Each structure stands twice: as C-alpha cells, then as structure tokens.
Amino acid sequence: MEIKPSIIELFNVDSSNIQPENWTAIVEKIQEKYDDFDSFVVLHGTNTMGYTASALSFALENINKPVIMTGAQVPLGYLGTDAVTNLVNSLRLAVWEYHDVKGVIAVFGSKIISGTRVKKGTDFDYDPFNSFQAGALGQIGRFMRIDEAALRKHVNYLSKYKPLAIQSRVLSVKKDFDTKSIASLTEFPGMSVDLFKSLVENNGIKAFIFRAFGAGDPSAHLFPAFEYLKTKKIPIIVTTQAPGGVASFQVNETGQYLKEHDLAIPAFDMSMESMTAKLAWLLAQKMDYEQIKIKMSEDLHGEINIENELI
Structure with missing residues (x-):
C-alpha cells in the first residue's frame, strides 16, 4: 500500500502550554481538509495529550475517518527517541484495512486507546499511556492485535446521533470549549466552605469539578456549598481522588446525600x-443547568462505562 502524506504545522508549542484555542484550530483544520485525506495523524506532546484527545472526540461528533494522536517521550533527534516508532505505528493503523478504524484514537508505545480514555501514567516509560478504567482498543508492535468488540463499540458512538460524515458538508463539528468558566478543586480535610461562593461571585465561575474522598464522598461540612451552587444553578461534577475509583454516590453516606438531594453530578469512571x-x-454550547446535568451523565463517546453507573 502506498502512503502519500502531507505535513501541516499548525503550531509548535510545549504541550503544557496547550490551550482550548489549539483544540479548536486542530478541529478546524481537519474540517477544512476532510475531503482531501483518508486519515489524519496529530503529533502532540504527552503532557496534555489526554485532554486534546478527549476534546477532539467530542468536537468531531460523527467523523468517518481516523484521527490518530501520537508523540514521543524522547524527542526526535535525541538518543533513544521513540518518535519514529510511534509515528510509523500510527501510519500503520491509519491505513489498516482489516478493521473499520475511525474516530479519535491514540497510538503510543504498545497501546491503541480510545480518545476519551487516554491517561498518562508516567514520565519515564516508552509506554506511558493507559486506557483509563477500560480496556485498550488493541496492542501494536511487530503485529497489530485489535479488540474487535472494543473497536466496534468505539466506532458505534460516531453514528449515535447523526449518520457518519462521508463528506465535510455533513461533518458535525462543535469546536468551541469554555475552560475559563470551570474551577477544578481537590478536597482536603478542613477545606473552606466559603471557597465555592467566592469563586462564583469574584471569578465568574460557572461550573465546578470536585475531587472528593472515597467514591465521590465529600465532607458533610461542605453541604452548604453544594446547596448554594444548586440555588445558583451552577453544576458541580464530583469525582474521586482514588486513581482507580468510581464516583457513583451509591457507596457512602455523604455521597448518597448528594444523590438524594440532587446536589451534584457523579463523574462515574470518567x-x-x-x-x-x-x-x-x-x-x-450555552447549555443550561439541567441540560448539563443530563449530558454529563450521558455516555457520548465512550467516556463513561455504563456498568460503572450501577456500582
């Protein structure tokens, strides 16, 4: 098979400096060139690859082509670089004829991972990424081994709401992201209950992500803050600090209180x-409080394992 690549440099930045505007630029370029190419490979730094892979997964709702993200732990030109191997493996998957590969996927080290499950686990390994709380789509090395059921599930999300985009004119693109309105907080014993109100009134925060204890179980002394946010119709998504945990609001008393009083949105295994x-x-997208509550609990692109909602 002959591969005819074209190289487009959108920006050259350390991935720690990636901004939502960069996500939008990638989406716009894919949309612009959609009819010209069969596949897209995005070269990206490792520090924020998981964020970009997730962002592209949501923005390119019904894409009918592969968008493969890869990069390197050791940059090209340095002794011991893994850049060439990762790029070659990404190109192998991009032209793979034996399986229906499409949507946003990361290829790095030995793993093939769905875009919404890309999680960096180490800075010191040639295989730094894991498929968070879910099985990988496949393994890649000398041979490529695809988990057909996992890949089929990944692909099915792309036509969940609209038919797959055969041409750019029917590609559903929602390319904007409002990260500046989000406050992301980690709970610790004795955390100030007034912090939430202050961030809303003084910083214009419109939504919270909160890493609570246990299975999404905050301290009861923070309940007034949750009640305040509900009156202001400001969504708060509660996750867990446990690396392999699931925030379900079904395990401990304080999490159950949030669920019973409709005070927060469980992150489940996102x-x-x-x-x-x-x-x-x-x-x-200017969704209101109720719409965000519904959509954040809905599995749009494989970011939530429905089975983990029932734990």
Whole structure:
C-alpha cells in the first residue's frame, strides 16, 4: 500500500502550554481538509495529550475517518527517541484495512486507546499511556492485535446521533470549549466552605469539578456549598481522588446525600481529562443547568462505562 502524506504545522508549542484555542484550530483544520485525506495523524506532546484527545472526540461528533494522536517521550533527534516508532505505528493503523478504524484514537508505545480514555501514567516509560478504567482498543508492535468488540463499540458512538460524515458538508463539528468558566478543586480535610461562593461571585465561575474522598464522598461540612451552587444553578461534577475509583454516590453516606438531594453530578469512571473537556464543550454550547446535568451523565463517546453507573 502506498502512503502519500502531507505535513501541516499548525503550531509548535510545549504541550503544557496547550490551550482550548489549539483544540479548536486542530478541529478546524481537519474540517477544512476532510475531503482531501483518508486519515489524519496529530503529533502532540504527552503532557496534555489526554485532554486534546478527549476534546477532539467530542468536537468531531460523527467523523468517518481516523484521527490518530501520537508523540514521543524522547524527542526526535535525541538518543533513544521513540518518535519514529510511534509515528510509523500510527501510519500503520491509519491505513489498516482489516478493521473499520475511525474516530479519535491514540497510538503510543504498545497501546491503541480510545480518545476519551487516554491517561498518562508516567514520565519515564516508552509506554506511558493507559486506557483509563477500560480496556485498550488493541496492542501494536511487530503485529497489530485489535479488540474487535472494543473497536466496534468505539466506532458505534460516531453514528449515535447523526449518520457518519462521508463528506465535510455533513461533518458535525462543535469546536468551541469554555475552560475559563470551570474551577477544578481537590478536597482536603478542613477545606473552606466559603471557597465555592467566592469563586462564583469574584471569578465568574460557572461550573465546578470536585475531587472528593472515597467514591465521590465529600465532607458533610461542605453541604452548604453544594446547596448554594444548586440555588445558583451552577453544576458541580464530583469525582474521586482514588486513581482507580468510581464516583457513583451509591457507596457512602455523604455521597448518597448528594444523590438524594440532587446536589451534584457523579463523574462515574470518567477521567479528569475527559470530564474537563466534556464540561468545557457543553458550556461553550450555552447549555443550561439541567441540560448539563443530563449530558454529563450521558455516555457520548465512550467516556463513561455504563456498568460503572450501577456500582
């Protein structure tokens, strides 16, 4: 098979400096070139690859082509670089004929991962990414092994709301993200209950992501803050600080209180990267409080494992 690549440099920045405007630029370029190419490979730094992969997954709702993200732990030109291997493997998947590959996918090290599940686990390994709380789509090395059921599930999300986009004119693109309206907080014992109100009134915060204890179980002394946010119709998504945990509001007393009084949205098994990109994407669409509550609990692109909602 002959590969005819074209190289387009949108920006050259350290991935720690990636902004939502960069996500939008990538989406716009894919939309612009959609009819010209069969596949897209996005070269990206590792620090924020999970955020960008999630953002593109939501923005390109019904894409009918692969958008493969990759990069390197050791940059090209340095001794021991993994850049060439990762790029070659990404191109292999981009032209793979044996499976129906499409949508946003990361190829890095030995793993093939769905865009909304990309999670960096280490800075010191050639295989730094994991498929967060879900199985990988496949493994890649000398041979490529695809989990057909996982890939089929990944692809099915792309036509969940609209038919797959055969041409750019029917590609559903929602490319904007409002991250500046989000406050992301981690709970600790004795945390100030007044912090939430202050961020709303003094900083214009319109939504919160809150890493609570346990399975999404905040301290009861913070309940007045949750009640305040509900009266102001400001959504708060509650996740867990446990690396492999699930925030379900079904395990401990304080989490159950949030559920019974409709004070927060459980993150279930969404990654921090995925829930942040998703919330910013919904806010940019000017969705109201009730709409955000519904959509954040809905599995749009494989970011939520429905089975984990029942834990």
